[in-house]
Amino acid sequence: MSTEKTKASEEQMAYAKILNIGMWLGLLILVITYAVYLSGILPSFVPIEELPKYWGLTAKEYIHELHAPTGWGWAALIGKGDYLNFVGIAALAGLTILCYLAILPILIRKKETPFVVIAIAEIAVLVLAASGILKTGGH
Amino acid sequence: MKLKTLLAVIFISIISLIAVNVFASAETAEPLAPVAASQVAWWVWPLALFIVTFILGILAVLGGVGGGVLFVPIVGGFFPFNLDFVRGAGLLVALAGALAAGPGLLRRNLASLRLALPVAVIASAAAIGGAMIGLALPQNTVQTLLGATILMIVVIMATAKKSDFPQVPKPDALSQSLGIMGIYREESLGKDVEWNVHRTPQGLLLFIVIGIMAGMFGLGAGWANVPVLNLLMGAPLKISIATSKFLLSITDTSAAWVYLNQGAVLPIIVVPSVVGIMLGSMVGVKILAKAKPKAIKWMVIGLLLFAGLRALLKGLGIWK
Secondary structure, rough: OOOOOOOHHHHHHHEEEEEEEHHHHHHHHHHHHHHHHHHOOOOOOOOOOEEEEEEEEOOOHHHHHOOOHHHHHHHHHHOOHHHHHHHHHHHHHHHHHHHHHHHHHHHHHHHOHHHHHHHHHHHHHHHHHHOOOOOOOOO | HHHHHHHHHHHHHHHHHHHHHHHOOOOOOOOOOOOOOOOOOOOOHHHHHHHHHHHHHHHHHOOOHHHHHHHHHHHHHHHOHHHHHHHHHHHHHHHHHHHHHHHHHHHOOOHHHHHHHHHHHHHHHHHHHHHHHHOOOOHEEEEEEEEHHOOOHHHHHHHHOOOOOOOOOOOOOHHHHHHHHEEEEEEEOOOEEEEEOHHHHHHHHHHHHHHHHHHHHHOOOOOHHHHHHHHOOOHHHHHHHHHHHHHHHHHHHHHHHHHHHHOOOOHHHHHHHOEEEHHHHHHHHHHOOOOOOOHHHHHHHHHHHHHHHHHHHOOOOOOO
16 A cells, blocks of 8 residues: 555656556557458568568668668568567667656656766667667678 | 476476477578578478467566577577578567556556666667677577577576565765666565665666677576666665566567668567567466466576577587
């Protein structure tokens, strides 16, 4: 039984609320898009029965062999069954950024300056990771 | 008796699946160019993945570990998928589990946002670096390092002590200035427990290493988060476990984006794994009430030892 003292803070409750809604929505999208993919309703960028020829390659070789997109290139291919799944994956991966954006005004209102700075830094880190700007060297 | 039978069935199933996969994957292992697919139909693999991850989900809950730490070495070692795709899926598996657990842990004030936020910004930035290093290194190097890491985790799991309520004689200046403290209701004692942390700068430094390893191997990092939060920084065990789980939702997000952007995510691997682990975890939670944690912990350690040795020997080219 939680008392006033043990209750979670306002920003913590706001974070939990967005996380809860986004997580279920993301998972739902993931399962639906996977069903569409397996059903073959939409054509796939790589035919599903051909995949065993390629899934043993490194990511770099896979992209090179199939001219598969990197970064946000998948967004142009969501009409393909396999890349449609990336909508749910990106939704789950992007959820944390939304949660931080939701708590930022609360932290500002409460004048929690160090945590405002930390939250902005975290959003910057996640947006940088999501941007696709960062490139890796080859194997 | 029923529980023992169930655990025996799980153990035999997982070993059988691994054995089947070892023989089947031998035909497709280590390809350098588009390879002639094995005679196994394509749909067998996602189905096998779903079954294995469902079992791993049960074991992860019962063994008190994250799904990612079991997923990467086992699927990487015994399925025909390249380790790049396995690590990408491993991060998403750990991420999905953390996202699912996060809301409840935050609402009950067991996961602390004040403790997680400073740690997360460091760990998630480091995880980006780890992911980039992991995708740039040669496969056998990553495989060897993964094996060594898993064996290290086995040692940590087998030897590390935990402290329910560590003593924090004096909170450090950094944690005080950030107000990293809290009160939670400890139902087992029927009272409110106040907590503080100390050695925050040392803890933050260690989270750089943890973040790099999480990103490099796609393992999740609960195995390292909990000892640092609990034993080094002095957070109560429940707060450490809950905050660690929530922390993964942030750390793994940054690394997952790097894998996604580098093309190291295949939906055919990701979706059955995420769904399998989550369903398995739900069943695991139900079994947990009746299970003997100690016996299961040793079973998980045995499984990790086997998978870690497999990864190490595969990386060294001894067991291909």
